[in-house]
Amino acid sequence: MREASFEFLKKLVEAPSPSGYEAPAQRVFRSYIDGFAQVTTDVMGNVYGFIQGTGEERLKVMLVGHSDEIGLQVRYLDDHGFLYFSAIGGVDPHITPGLRVRVHTESGAINGVVGKKPIHLIEPKERDSVIKLDAQYIDIGATSKQEAAALVRVGDAITFADSLERLQGDRCTSRGFDDKAGSFVVAEVLRKVSELPHPLAVDLYGVSSVQEEVGLRGGTTSCYNVRPDVGICVEVDFATDQPDVDKKHNGEVGLGKGPILPRGPNINHALFDILSRTAGEESIPVQYTGIARATGTDANVMQISRGGVATALVKLPLRYMHTPVETLSLADLEAAADLIVAALARMGNRDSFKPV
Template sequence: MRNESFEFLSKLVAAPSPSGYEQPAQRVFRSYVEKSAIVTTDVMGNVYGMIEGTGKDRPRVMLVGHSDEIGLQIRYIDDNGFIYFGAIGGVDAHLTPGQRVIVHAGKGDVTGVIGRKPIHLMEPKDRDTVTKLDSQYIDIGAATRQEAEKLVRVGDPITFAAGIERLQGDRVTSRGFDDKAGSFVVAEVLRQVAAAKKKLSVDLYGVSSVQEEVGLRGGTTSSYTVNPDIGICVEVDFATDQPDVEKKHNGDVKIGKGPILPRGANINPVLFDLLASTAEEQKIPVQFTGIPRATGTDANVMQISRGGVATALVKIPLRYMHTPVEVLSLSDLDNAVKLIVAVLSKIKDKSLFIPR
């Protein structure tokens, strides 16, 4: 991965963006893609980068990755300045005690920790019990409610403090790869398409959507706005090359072995075949999974927007999803970009995606 692209990825995952509070990350996305595309933002906070193609009756192609991440939100501050919170998206209560967090308050970021009774003071039966999220609390060091309320207020979003770190090889860890990895790929595709000398035969819309983790909301509204003929959603998927994940349920998926191309009812068969054949032709490594149901991604709502959209998924293998230490391979991101750029050059006629 080129240095400038890694710097963009680092800034994107560092920017806080719990669902409903995505604009710090969206500002990073906008700043990066405005050099390559015509950029607009809607009332939901979805960001669109558009590159006009050439020719008559051009298909509209929409790429989408969601910028929002899981997080927390202040619900209550007690008399001693301890902060009680709720989950934004699917937060695992097993993992939160002992985490350092950042409250993104109006007056600036405030550091805190999610406290817990020391193990020495626990009854034996409580040591194996998961404390519910609504019983956990954040300590920002305030001694009273009044002191805490000078710094934060009810409704402020909270993220885990973890940032991007390099592991061995091209593997990296961070919070928020679900699904800023997707927004990253969308931005990189726009950059590469704009840099190419030959215009595409499609109008290309690259979207960084919002509020996916709380109901696919930005994907729903952005699909309606763009009204695409063809759509590719870029998401993350469960890697099964860690010791405690069952391959029989999720397929054989490894990080570093290429992006994933799912098949199933959510996926247009012609578009899937085009992605798979292009990967083979270009010698781009890919992996395959089956999803015999709605996918639970923006591809789901894109497919059934208006009169229907020829939809596919390109997914990035990810370990430890919805934790502060998600792990992926940079080569999988690069290969996802390479595959989508190659496929875009082959799309010329929207009628070809009608199953026969």
């Protein structure tokens, strides 16, 4: 991966963006694509990059990856200055005790830790039980409610403190890869298309959407605004090459083996065929899974927007989803961007996506 792209990825995932509080990450996305796309933002906070194509009756193609991450929100300040919190999105209460966090206040981010009773003080029969999120609390070092209230307000967003770090080879770990890795791929597709020697025969919209983790909201509104003929959602998916995940349930998917092309009722067959055939013709590695239902992604709402949209998913293998240590392969991100760019040049006309 080129250095400028990696620096963009690092800035993007490290920018705080719990659902409803995505502005810092969206500013990073907007700044990056501003040099090679026409950029707009809507009232929801979705950011759109547009590159006009050439030719008559050209398709309108929309790419989307969501910028929001799971997180926490301040709910209550007790008399001793401890902060109680609620989850934003699917936060696992198993993992939060003992974590370092960042509370994003009006005056800037402050450090905190999720408190945890020492094991020595826990009754043996209680040691295997999970502490409910509403019983957990954050210690920012304040000694009173007044001191805490001078720093923090109810409703302030909280993120895990973990930042992007390299592991071995091209593997990286960070919080927020779900789905800022998808937003990254969307931005890279826009960049690569802008660098092509000739314009494509499609009008291309690349969207970094918001509030996916709390109801696919940005995907719904952005697709309504764009009115695409074709939609491709770039998301993460469960890697099954870790010891404790069942391949029989989630399919055989590994890091570094290319993006994933799912099949199922959420996927337009003709668009799937274009992506799959392109991968073969361009020697881009891909993996396949089946999703026999509506997917829990922006592809779901894209497909049923207005009168219907020919929709596909390009997914990125991810280990440890919805934890502070999500892990992926940079090669999979690059392969996903290359696949989408190559597929854009092979799009047919509107009628070619109709099943009968």
